[in-house]
Structures are given as structure tokens and as C-alpha cells.
Amino acid sequence: MATSPPGARKRRGLVPALGLAAMIVSMMQTLVVPVLGMIQNDLDTTTAEVSWVTTATLLSAAVFTPLFGRFGDQYGTKPTLVGVLVLMIAGSVLAAATSSLVLLILARVLQGAATAIFPLALTVLRQEVEPARLPGAMSLVSGTLAFGSGLALAGAGLLTQGADPDYHRVFWLATALAVVALAAVLVAVPASGKRTGGRTDWLGAAALALMLVQLLLPISQGHAWGWTSAPTLALFAGAAVTTVAWVVIERTVREPMVDMRMFVHRPVLFSNIAGLLVGFALFFLFIGVSYLVQTPADIAGYGFGASVLQASVVYLLPAALVSLVGSQFGGTLVRRIGAPGTLAASACLGLIGFAWLALARDSTPSVIAAGALVGLAASFGYAAMPALIVMGVPPHQTxxxxxxxxxxxxxxxxxxxxxxTSLLASQTIDALPPGVPALPTDSRYTLSFALAGLAFALVLLAAMALTTSRFPSRPSSVPGAAEPTAEGAPVMSPGGAPRAEALP
Known part of the structure; x- marks a missing residue:
């Protein structure tokens, strides 16, 4: 009986291995959301202090992700990917073993490095997967992002049930999954010889990290500090000044960390705008639905009185499962209608889903169905964004x-x-029974879901701007393909997908 060569066997397991690794990225963002109150009580700390458990990961991701992405381009994606997973495992073990807030925050900094896994995984796919299969492979790996977010919420809810709940179990789950992902990467990801080498732009990396920290820190802490407080305004002003300094640095150094021309290239620009808006809307789904369904209807006049576990498993997990299934078709859509068309489909589904939540959320099936539409929207959006990135940059900047x-x-x-969080806290129900915490009025949920729908409407405008653009093209044997010009800038087909023969 004929057998496949070793390389073929490795490539067969490549996409599942990278999908598992990428799933951890989104898990790290939502893993602690259901257990923050438990961590606060167990460590006897304040709400402001425990919020650093989430903020630390966000800031760490901002610092490490572009740096490790550049390392992957320079020194090889597999060793960089393995190194990031080792850091993530170390952080997960520390978080699972400690009962100190300081050490837990340090652990979350190490876990924040996991965000770099996703861009590294896409670089591996661009290097190792044949062009005809690339959109589907990217879609499958991207689809694990939305699935991982829902899985983390459900897992945290399940692991903290019982008479003696313990948040440490959540971090042991993260450790186990990361170890499995590391083993899969070591076995399935081939060592690539494609490395750009060159110097690391440490000054540019430091300026970018400082700018992102100054931007994201007040965004994450502004509700606690006050949006017009001196620290918040000072950090936003510092971010603006540092952005200018970073642009000057990147335009003057010989080997910049980021080619600034990349940002103004339309596919990259609109992909980043879409990423911002989809990430924004998804957290409106996670937090809004979680709070909504846990509200007791006999007190507030709305809600379902669900437990934390029911909110995660019954109401949010279906959206994650639908997104995983939808990722199977995202690559097909990219091939057939192009990345801009797929992004437009994502926007329409998200807009319908949030309109449904805003107008008809009075039953459990309605909330679940609307959330499923948003989950499908996320999977299609995440399938389109990497394709837009691929058409916008040469391989060595992936x-x-x-x-x-x-x-x-x-x-x-x-x-x-x-x-x-600010919207729901801005208007609460009057005359609640003694001992009942403040509850948002029902109209706050309507406004919140309408705002998330508006975010998807803006994604639709971005997709339409790309769809109606005219890109230079020439015939290709593969529909929706792109090839680099002599200057290294990719040429796109009218459908907006990259020409396959240009992809290594």
C-alpha cells in the first residue's frame, strides 16, 4: 500500500495544530471574565486592583505581538511560535499555582504573549500551504478565535461550579491546552528556511509599545479613573505624541520594524478598521448577553435569572460553536466572492444579529439565535481579514x-x-429591594446592542469601499488570486482576493 511522504503527513496536521494554538489567543482574553469576582474575594482585593488581571494581558499583547511577529519574519516562524507557547505555559502554571495578586498579574503578562500566536500561525500557513488551499486554511485557523472566546467562558463556568469553587482550575485548563498545542506545533509545523534576517528595530519597537500602552491603558481603566481625569487625558495625549515620534522613527531608520506604507494600502487599512470594529462588537455580545440573562426578571422586569454557568453554556457557547462551523465555509466564500465580499457578508449578519438583540430579546431562543448570527458574522469577518492582509503586504511582512x-x-x-460597562452603569433601575445591586434599565441594553450593530454597519461601509475599488489585475488560473509586482506590492483581482500564484 502506498504511503504519503513525511512532509505530506506533517502538512495534513498543520491546520488543526495551528488552529488549536490560535484558539488559545482568544481564550486568554475571556478566560478570567467569569471569575474576576471570585479572584477579588479570594485575594481580598478591590475591584480596581483586580481589573489589572485583564489589563495586564491586554498591555502585554500590545508590547509583544508586533515584536514577536517581526521575530517570526526575521528568524523563522516555528522557533518563535514555540518560544511564545513556552512563555504562555509558564504564565499559566504560575497563575494556577499562585495566590498572590502581584504574581497573578505577572502570570497574566506572560499569558499575554499568546496574542502573537495568531499572526505567526498565519505566516506559517502562507509559507507552507499551497495557494489553492490557503483561503480555506486561513479561515479555519481564524475561526478558532471566536470559538475560543466562547469555550473559555463556558469552561470557566463549568470549572467553578460546586460547593467549593476554585478559580485556579481555570488556569490549569489553560496550561493543559497550551501543552497540547505546543506538542502539536512541534510535530506538525515544519521548520521553514524562509527568514528575512536583518536588524531588529528596537527603537521603533519601543516607541510602538509605549504608544500602545499609553492608548490601551486609559481605555481599559478609564471607567475606574474617570474619562476626564488627569491620568486618562495625560495618557491619551502621550499616545498622540508617541505616535508621531514612532512614525518619524520608522520613516528614518534603515530597517524599520513596520513599513509605514503598509498602513495606507487600502486592504490593510480597512482590515485593521474592521478588526477594531468586530472586536468592539463581540465584547458587547459577551458582556451584554451575560449580564442580560443573569438579571432576575421578577426584580428588573427583564432578564432570565440565569446562573453564571447557564449564561456561558446555554446563551454564549452556541455562538462560539456556530462560529467554528462557519469557519468551514469562510474560506470558500473568500475564494468565490473575494475577501471584501466575505467581509460584507460578515457585516450584514452582525448587523441583523444585533438588531435582533436590540428589538426582540424577550425569550431564550431569540437571544441564542441572535447570538449565533453574530458568531457566524465573526467567523466570516475573521476569514476575510487575513486574506486582506495577504493581498496588502509582501510575504516577508506577513x-x-x-x-x-x-x-x-x-x-x-x-x-x-x-x-x-460605562453604558450599563449610566442608567440604573430606581427603588430596588434592599441588598440588590444596581441593575441597568432595559433601555441601556437596547442602546448597547444598537451601538454594536452600528459597528457592523461601519464594517459594511469598509467592505463596500473595497468592493467598489478598481485594482490592477491580469488573468489568473485561480479565481481571486494576487501576485506581487516588481516593486513587491501585490496586485489584486476584481474580486478582492490575492492571486494564488504570488503566495509562497
């Missing part, structure tokens, strides 16, 4: 470009989390 796109999604998630 890692850093997708790293920036990952940061845009993280920034959108941070903004969405802060925005919906």
Missing part, C-alpha cells in the same frame, strides 16, 4: 502585518468592554 491586525482586534475588545 507576521508584523497580522500582528498589527491582532492588536486592532484587542484594542477593539478593550474599547468595547469599557464602553458597554
Amino acid at each position: 507576521g508584523i502585518a497580522n500582528g498589527i491586525n491582532s492588536i486592532s482586534r484587542s484594542a477593539g475588545s478593550a474599547i468595547g468592554s469599557a464602553a458597554i
Whole structure:
């Protein structure tokens, strides 16, 4: 009986291995959301202090993701990917073993490095997968992002049930999954000889990291500090000044960390805008639906009185499962109607889903169905964004470009989390029974879901701007393909997908 060569066997397991690794990226963002109150009580700390458990990961991702993306381009994706997973495992073990807030925050900094896994995984796919299969492979790996978010919420809910709940179990789950992902990467990902080498732009990396920290820190802490407080305004002003300094640095150094021309290339620009908006809207789904369904209807006049576990498993997990199934078809859509068309489909589904939540959320099936539409929207959006990135940058900048796109999604998630928290707290029900915490009025949920729908409407405008653009093209044997010009800039087909023969 004929057998496949070793390389073929490795490539057969490549997409599942990278999908598992990428799933951890989104898990790290939502893993602690259901257990923050438990961590606060167990460690006897304040709400402001425990919020650093989430903020630390966000800031760490902002610092490490572009740097590791660049390392992957320079020194090889597999060793960089393995190194990131080792850091993530170390952080997960520390978080699972400690009962100190300081050490837990340090652990979350190490876990934040996981965000770099996704752009590195896409770089591996661009290097190792044949062009005809590339859109589907990218879609499958991208689809694990939305699935991982829902899985983390459900897993945290399941692991903290019982008479003696313990949040440490959540971090042991993260450790186990990361170890499995590391083993899969070591076995399935081939060592690539494609490395750009060159110097690391440490000054540019430091300026980018400082700018992102100054931007994301007040976004994540603004609700606690006050949006017009001196620290918040000072950090936003510092971010603006540092952005100018970073642009000057990148335009003057010989080997910049980021080619600034990449940002103004339309596919990359609109992909980053879409990433920001989809990340924003998804956190409106996670937080809004979670709070909504846990509200007791006999007190507030709305809600379902669900437990934390029911909110995660019954109401949010279906959206994650639908997104995983939808990722099977995202690559097909990219091939058939192009990345802009797929992004437009994502926007329409998200807009319908949030309109449904805003107008008809009075039954469990209605909330679940609307959430499923948003989950499907996320899977199609995440399938389109990597394809837009691929058409916008040459192969040696894939890692850093997708790293920036990952940061845009993280920034959108941070903004969405802060925005919906502020909205729900801005108008509460009067005359609640003694001992009942403040509850938002029902109209706050309507406004929140309408705002998330508006975010998807803006994604639709971005997709339409790309769809109606005219890109230079020439005949190709593969529909929806792109090839680099002599200057290294990719040429796109009218459908907006990259020409396959240009992809290594």
C-alpha cells in the first residue's frame, strides 16, 4: 500500500495544530471574565486592583505581538511560535499555582504573549500551504478565535461550579491546552528556511509599545479613573505624541520594524478598521448577553435569572460553536466572492444579529439565535481579514502585518468592554429591594446592542469601499488570486482576493 511522504503527513496536521494554538489567543482574553469576582474575594482585593488581571494581558499583547511577529519574519516562524507557547505555559502554571495578586498579574503578562500566536500561525500557513488551499486554511485557523472566546467562558463556568469553587482550575485548563498545542506545533509545523534576517528595530519597537500602552491603558481603566481625569487625558495625549515620534522613527531608520506604507494600502487599512470594529462588537455580545440573562426578571422586569454557568453554556457557547462551523465555509466564500465580499457578508449578519438583540430579546431562543448570527458574522469577518492582509503586504511582512491586525482586534475588545460597562452603569433601575445591586434599565441594553450593530454597519461601509475599488489585475488560473509586482506590492483581482500564484 502506498504511503504519503513525511512532509505530506506533517502538512495534513498543520491546520488543526495551528488552529488549536490560535484558539488559545482568544481564550486568554475571556478566560478570567467569569471569575474576576471570585479572584477579588479570594485575594481580598478591590475591584480596581483586580481589573489589572485583564489589563495586564491586554498591555502585554500590545508590547509583544508586533515584536514577536517581526521575530517570526526575521528568524523563522516555528522557533518563535514555540518560544511564545513556552512563555504562555509558564504564565499559566504560575497563575494556577499562585495566590498572590502581584504574581497573578505577572502570570497574566506572560499569558499575554499568546496574542502573537495568531499572526505567526498565519505566516506559517502562507509559507507552507499551497495557494489553492490557503483561503480555506486561513479561515479555519481564524475561526478558532471566536470559538475560543466562547469555550473559555463556558469552561470557566463549568470549572467553578460546586460547593467549593476554585478559580485556579481555570488556569490549569489553560496550561493543559497550551501543552497540547505546543506538542502539536512541534510535530506538525515544519521548520521553514524562509527568514528575512536583518536588524531588529528596537527603537521603533519601543516607541510602538509605549504608544500602545499609553492608548490601551486609559481605555481599559478609564471607567475606574474617570474619562476626564488627569491620568486618562495625560495618557491619551502621550499616545498622540508617541505616535508621531514612532512614525518619524520608522520613516528614518534603515530597517524599520513596520513599513509605514503598509498602513495606507487600502486592504490593510480597512482590515485593521474592521478588526477594531468586530472586536468592539463581540465584547458587547459577551458582556451584554451575560449580564442580560443573569438579571432576575421578577426584580428588573427583564432578564432570565440565569446562573453564571447557564449564561456561558446555554446563551454564549452556541455562538462560539456556530462560529467554528462557519469557519468551514469562510474560506470558500473568500475564494468565490473575494475577501471584501466575505467581509460584507460578515457585516450584514452582525448587523441583523444585533438588531435582533436590540428589538426582540424577550425569550431564550431569540437571544441564542441572535447570538449565533453574530458568531457566524465573526467567523466570516475573521476569514476575510487575513486574506486582506495577504493581498496588502509582501510575504516577508506577513507576521508584523497580522500582528498589527491582532492588536486592532484587542484594542477593539478593550474599547468595547469599557464602553458597554460605562453604558450599563449610566442608567440604573430606581427603588430596588434592599441588598440588590444596581441593575441597568432595559433601555441601556437596547442602546448597547444598537451601538454594536452600528459597528457592523461601519464594517459594511469598509467592505463596500473595497468592493467598489478598481485594482490592477491580469488573468489568473485561480479565481481571486494576487501576485506581487516588481516593486513587491501585490496586485489584486476584481474580486478582492490575492492571486494564488504570488503566495509562497
